[in-house]
Amino acid sequence: MLLDFVELETGTGAVYKRLYAAISQAVEKGIIKKGERLPSIREASEFLSVSRTTVENAYIQLCIEGIAESSPQRGYYILGAGRAERSKTQEHKSEPRVKYDLSGRSIDAFSADTDYWRRTVRQVLRDTDALISYGDPQGEPELRAALAEYSYKARGVRTKPENIVIGAGIGPLLNILCGLTGRNVTVAMESRFEQAESIFADYGIKTVTLERDRNGARADGLEKSGADILFLMPSALSKISVTGLSARRNSFLKWASDGKRLVIEDDYNGELRYTARSVTAFQPKCPESTVYIGSFSKLLLPSVRIAYMVLPDRLVPELAARRGVYNQTCGKTEQSALKIYIESGELEKHLRKLRKLYYAKSRYFCEAAAEIFPEASVTLFESSLTVQLEFKGGFDAAAVFAAAVKDGIALSEPADGAKLRLCFAGIREEEIIPALNGLHRCLEISAV
Numbered sequence: 548m549l550l551d552f553v554e555l556e557t558g559t560g561a562v563y564k565r566l567y568a569a570i571s572q573a574v575e576k577g578i579i580k581k582g583e584r585l586p587s588i589r590e591a592s593e594f595l596s597v598s599r600t601t602v603e604n605a606y607i608q609l610c611i612e613g614i615a616e617s618s619p620q621r622g623y624y625i626l627g628a629g630r631a632e633r634s635k636t637q638e639h640k641s642e643p644r645v646k647y648d649l650s651g652r653s654i655d656a657f658s659a660d661t662d663y664w665r666r667t668v669r670q671v672l673r674d675t676d677a678l679i680s681y682g683d684p685q686g687e688p689e690l691r692a693a694l695a696e697y698s699y700k701a702r703g704v705r706t707k708p709e710n711i712v713i714g715a716g717i718g719p720l721l722n723i724l725c726g727l728t729g730r731n732v733t734v735a736m737e738s739r740f741e742q743a744e745s746i747f748a749d750y751g752i753k754t755v756t757l758e759r760d761r762n763g764a765r766a767d768g769l770e771k772s773g774a775d776i777l778f779l780m781p782s783a784l785s786k787i788s789v790t791g792l793s794a795r796r797n798s799f800l801k802w803a804s805d806g807k808r809l810v811i812e813d814d815y816n817g818e819l820r821y822t823a824r825s826v827t828a829f830q831p832k833c834p835e836s837t838v839y840i841g842s843f844s845k846l847l848l849p850s851v852r853i854a855y856m857v858l859p860d861r862l863v864p865e866l867a868a869r870r871g872v873y874n875q876t877c878g879k880t881e882q883s884a885l886k887i888y889i890e891s892g893e894l895e896k897h898l899r900k901l902r903k904l905y906y907a908k909s910r911y912f913c914e915a916a917a918e919i920f921p922e923a924s925v926t927l928f929e930s931s932l933t934v935q936l937e938f939k940g941g942f943d944a945a946a947v948f949a950a951a952v953k954d955g956i957a958l959s960e961p962a963d964g965a966k967l968r969l970c971f972a973g974i975r976e977e978e979i980i981p982a983l984n985g986l987h988r989c990l991e992i993s994a995v
Contacts, residue, residue: 570605584621613626647956654972684875685870703827703828703831713855725747732775733754737780737783762784776809778811809859814828815840819932822927838856852876911976916983920936924937944963
């Protein structure tokens with residue numbers, strides 16, 4: 548361990564107390580970890596230019612406070628935060644654990660194909676020659692080729708491997724895209740999406756939210772917005788009218804046909820339509836002006852952070868000019884594993900399994916919600932794996948969220964006092980009724 552962070556030249560009081568305080572604060576901040584060995588008294592004395600007695604007194608004080616311990620013939624070792632800090636940590640750990648996750652931050656363990664994914668990763672790790680380089684900043688060419696074929700079969704997307712960029716989620720991909728579009732643009736959002744809006748704001752890009760109906764953003768509002776980019780979010784739609792959606796898309800196609808405007812299609816879980824009629828992505832209708840974004844967080848595992856972006860031909864030269872300065876945010880091992888998973892046919896097989904699973908679970912969740920919350924309207928959003936409860940009388944959103952946390956129910960924080968979005972991806976079927984009953988009690992408590 549080095550003691551470069553210790554500054555003894557300034558401050559008041561005994562020098563040993565200042566040394567003790569510096570090490571104690573470093574442990575508290577996590578700079579020094581539990582189990583680390585402190586420099587010997589002689590080493591610390593020489594490095595800090597203080598007497599051995601000063602160092603020994605500081606170490607003894609650390610032991611008295613329970614921060615360090617002396618091991619005979621071995622030296623002084625860090626135990627962790629002091630008594631007061633450990634007491635705070637224990638209090639933090641006593642907070643209610645999550646019993647029911649309705650937040651959308653996890654998936655049902657039974658829906659995860661962990662065994663095959665584990666075997667695939669092991670297979671990749673055996674090929675050490677392929678793993679000793681950083682990899683392609685745009686994404687591994689073999690995976691981009693597999694994704695070009697997969698996205699066409701699954702969503703009708705028309706593209707080439709050289710038009711695809713791989714990243715660890717939508718955030719890194721949008722950051723790249725903002726560099727390609729420039730700052731002097733306005734983005735019209737089909738629905739509120741805090742992460743995307745924050746990224747656009749970081750680049751000084753203005754966003755406006757459009758009025759919408761069951762078929763998404765209204766075309767008349769798009770024309771009036773003066774936007775240069777339209778951000779589509781199909782997962783924000785519930786059941787759609789195929790005829791109405793087709794007419795709406797034709798309007799968007801006409802809007803984007805001038806060759807300067809752009810459509811961003813965030814096709815989050817677009818493959819997971821299982822009750823409504825499946826509709827292909829918008830991108831095939833207008834590939835020359837559409838940026839398509841797909842991801843695998845609910846198809847694989849949320850911890851496997853792989854997403855991909857399909858660029859129109861006109862943005863590819865700009866990407867090629869910049870790609871050398873980009874660092875790939877997605878691990879090469881995971882990319883190679885996903886390539887095998889796709890080409891083996893296992894992803895398609897797993898998708899069929901998930902459609903059956905989520906069809907059954909969504910029906911059960913909606914029926915239970917309608918029975919437990921008769922005062923609310925219940926709407927299913929298929930591809931986002933969520934059910935919306937809308938209450939005519941409203942509720943105290945902050946109070947409901949706080950009560951749910953206390954009761955061990957994880958929610959995505961309510962955006963307003965009328966609607967609750969509940970994700971059923973991370974909860975087992977037998978937990979649905981207990982979770983909804985617990986949430987109902989939270990609403991009753993907030994109303995008191």
